[in-house]
Amino acid sequence: MTKVWLITGTSRGLGRALVEYALEAGDNVVATARNTASLEPLLQKYPSTLLLQALDVTDASAAEATVSAALEKFGHIDILINNAGFAALAPVETTTAEDFRTHVDTNLVGVFNVTKAALPHFRTRGVGHIFQVSSIGSRAGNPGLGAYQATKWAVSGFATVLAAELRPLGVKVTSLEPGAMQTDMIGDDMAVREFPEIYEGTVRPVAKYLAGAGKGDLAAIGGTEISKVGKVIEALFEADDPPVRLLLGKDAVWSSGKAAEALAASDEKWKELSVLACP
Template identity: 45%
Template structure:
């Protein structure tokens, strides 16, 4: 608000107080307005915990599941604030239909949580190509499908938050998880590009990168393919993680609450490691990658043309 030069200090103070009160009231009203969530992979594990946490916080949720009956207990408790929809993230029309349900039932879509995913263990040599393709389709292309379906709504709103439940495996390489981790690396790259495109439109993007959680991800949900003796020391080590959920570091209920904390931030992180093990693994992998880059720095730079300009030799202006 602007005031003319003749406005006295008293009027300025009154105007400022009124403006501040109005802004505070608006912020309070916005905070009290339920957000609309769409969560994929919501029948169990982390997805279900996110649905529960959002409902407990007073929000409205469209929960994507294979069988809608899986959420009958939550539907009975929370009534019409929860809508369970059959959602196969490898199905284009199912992705679009889930977004339409959010808009038709609740009038908008504020938070998309791409959570659906799974992994099987096997060597690159032995993993079936159909299995590899299905893992990538679910863990990466499913993210793309739902994100593309949600973006027109969020773009029109000029607001929204896309939350990708990725993995610390998107920052490291573990023998035996080639399909899964390839997809998670792709999610990180895709989301970084997405953030640059939609940030000016008021849409936020966050990639959550958890380590181990106390769900059945590494238990009954994971298949271990036969391992050749030659890969016993590499792929076999990963297969040893096919273990009870109680051995994992993070509590999925706490991770779900973290999701709500992140979407409440005005400036959320683009990528967030989740769990003490995730932080340890990812930072170690990052240091190792940087060390390798530095080790081979001169060889990397040896391809410069003889007439390369200083700007071409150092486009960021900080080479040593």
């Protein structure tokens, strides 16, 4: 069965890889980006199965127009992937209000806008799968990523609630939570802001790791090849009872396990204080 994918944030990285995967599989794709110029070669190659839409996900009316254009072109949407995002690295103390708002507006409000625009269609059809691209950062806390990871915690929480609302209606929801991926994490995809020397010991190692993770040996760190994520999404789409949250990568599985162990140990250590105020 030919599927229709609507994917945000497709100018490069994971979004671009997902567009290429779906098109090569013979599916129809609505690809969005703030600037779609880099996608024009794909449109020339797949003129009948690719629809390009310039979209700023922070604009709710533009999100509604994009969904309408997708339905007009292809008749329905099977898979929605909210992939557009923003990231800047800085300690909380020196994170600007503008940067924090941009994280929230793009990574969280943008997800809300596009999801909300598509919900009437999914609800009416009673079928489909919504994917929110979150991060292993939704289960951990790394110095320098306060704004970014705060939004990813929120995205995974949003997906969890949405899944509970839509499951009885036949619509699936999954939050994808990858670790390292071979993208330009430090560069086009994540800006490193200047910060005081006092944070060199905590924030700088994270910046160095992210810079290396995007360009290094993925097999060595257990990261995710973006060209293979499309297969994961197809498998989840076909599954009868897919997970609400799915880790991507051996590194993500390891990090999540360590975070869960630390949280459980802390809960156990302080449980007497937890119940101290109970009647």
